[in-house]
Amino acid sequence: MREENLIVSVWRGDGEQGEYVDYRVPREESQTVLDVVTYIQRKIDPTLSYRFSCRVGMCGSCAMTVNGKPRWTCRTHVSKVAPDGKLSVGPLRIMNVVKDLSVEMSDFFEKWVRAEGRFHPTKTRYDDFDAIKPADNKRKIASAGIECIGCGICYSGCDVVAWKAEYLGPAALNRAWTLVNDVRDGGQIARLNAIAGDAGCHACHSQQGCVENCPKHLNPTASIAGLKRVTAFAALKGGLK
Amino acid sequence: MSASKIQVEARLWLAQRLSAFVLALGVIIHLVTIVYAVRGGLSASEVVDRVGGNLGWSLFYGIFVVAVAVHAPIGLRAILNEMTSLTSRRVDLLCFIAATFLVVTGLRTVLAFHHLRVG
The missing domain is CATH 3.10.20.30 (Beta-grasp domain)
Known part of the structure; x- marks a missing residue:
């Protein structure tokens, strides 16, 4: 060379x-x-x-x-x-x-916390493991978004985050979506309340800058669309407070 | 964000999605009918003669108008909230006025057309 x-x-x-x-x-x-x-x-x-x-x-x-x-x-x-x-x-x-x-990535990771991006256990150490089949539909949806490495690339590439500082952003919402589809999680009501609204999933314009840039080829836009569907049905049932 | 506002956002999103579905179907029916009906030109009087007073078409366009009046102001609300410094109360009021304007003028047109027949 x-x-x-x-x-x-x-x-x-x-x-x-x-x-x-x-x-x-x-x-x-x-x-x-x-x-x-x-x-x-x-x-x-x-x-x-x-x-x-x-x-x-x-x-x-x-x-x-x-x-x-x-x-x-x-x-x-x-x-x-x-x-x-x-x-x-x-x-x-x-x-x-x-x-x-x-x-400084504090805002980025604080939004994960605000989006209830943590697992809410429903069992104790004395209970048996949940038997979740890899082919289970919800598990497949969760697995599709689970490989996020928290690099902040989607967040940096998102125009909605750029003009709306309080918007949770694609990474935090993608994380929330994986937990919404985790049948073992017991924090769903709190999570849906955390991610709904004009600073949450409803702010997404589906421009797919996150999808375009994600190095792990994840699709946060699809995850956010899923959250919009789930929150809409929860709102109809009165599940949102 | 207050608790009830979350409910409103989620329900507005659903309303916009459902109205989008109605509009997509409506536009397809509207366009296909135009292509099918136009045979070497079509005058206004011919249109009125064929569909004026037809309850089915009047209902169809009535539903279309309602779907527009639901769909467009919700989109307008998002744009105004993001692109202007208006308070959310003002934006909601403006969008309510826009929805009322669309539904009143639209349904008036549909009703007038329904009562119109070429003699």
Whole structure:
């Protein structure tokens, strides 16, 4: 492979002040965007801040805005996103920037809590396990959304979150939908009350930015549509308080 | 958000979905009928002569008008809530006025057409 350089523009600064700074990074075979950012920090400027952990697409901590789109950088190959050798790497939009490429994710995860995204057990340690068949319809629906890694890419790519700060967003609602379909869960009424309304599932415009960007190929829009159906029937039955 | 408002949001969503279903069916019937009925041009008097006073068609368009009056203001409400700084009470009032306007003018037209016959 002939030696060539990538021109990489990286956001330096916090959310209030900063600018894109250009770096030259040697092009490598099978190079990921995370490799590029790591090279800059280790070889050019050790003050660059960014977040990563597993490097294999499991932990969801290395999401950044790459050439204008939110992406998981550890699984994003430079050859796919920058065929012309130019790369722009910024922090995820919508979230507040801590420094450089690191963003504050508290709002994002607090919304999971607000959406009752936690399991409400109905049994004790003395009870038997629930026998749930993998082919069970509800289990299949839950399984379709369960592989979320909490990277925040869908949230960052959602225009409704961008203009409506209180909107719970696709990740939290997708999590709620997996629990709505978990027959072992005992917190359904509280959950439906938490996710209904104009800051919840009814705010979704079904634009599918979340589906477009999700690195795990999940479909949060379909999950939110499911929540709209379930809440509508609950409202008819008077199940919403 | 207050508790009752959650109920309202969920019910409005259902109302908009159901009215969308009625509208989709209505538009298909409306368009297919036009394509079927037009044979080398169709004048207003011919239309009135064929369907004016027909209870079935009047009922069909009456239901269509009601579906429009349910569907459109709910969508308008979402747009006004998101794109303007109007309070939600004002938006609800505006949308109620829009719904009333649509249902009154629409049903008046359907009724007038029903009573219209070319002699």
